[in-house]
Amino acid sequence: MQERLTHQILDAIQETLQPQGVAVVIEAKHLCMMMRGVQKQNSLTTTSAFSGQFEHVATRSEFMKLIK
Numbered sequence: 347m348q349e350r351l352t353h354q355i356l357d358a359i360q361e362t363l364q365p366q367g368v369a370v371v372i373e374a375k376h377l378c379m380m381m382r383g384v385q386k387q388n389s390l391t392t393t394s395a396f397s398g399q400f401e402h403v404a405t406r407s408e409f410m411k412l413i414k
Contacts, residue, residue, distance in 0.1 A: 348374055349393050356395040367398030369409050 356370045371394045400406050 348372060348391060352393040352395045356397060360397055365398065367400040367405070368396070369400040370395045371413060
């Protein structure tokens with residue numbers, strides 16, 4: 347679900363604004379992971395999607411370094 351949402355956000359930005367590149371990073375806590383399954387408290391799941399200029403490794407690396 348989170349991966350699909352990440353790509354839907356990327357597509358919406360791409361279609362609406364038509365920029366040279368889009369980078370979307372979503373970090374979320376999932377109740378299902380905390381309550382059942384792995385039962386790991388405060389665990390984060392991060393998904394990302396890139397298009398255009400952000401598909402270049404150097405650009406993507408710089409972006410990821412800036413948001414950490």
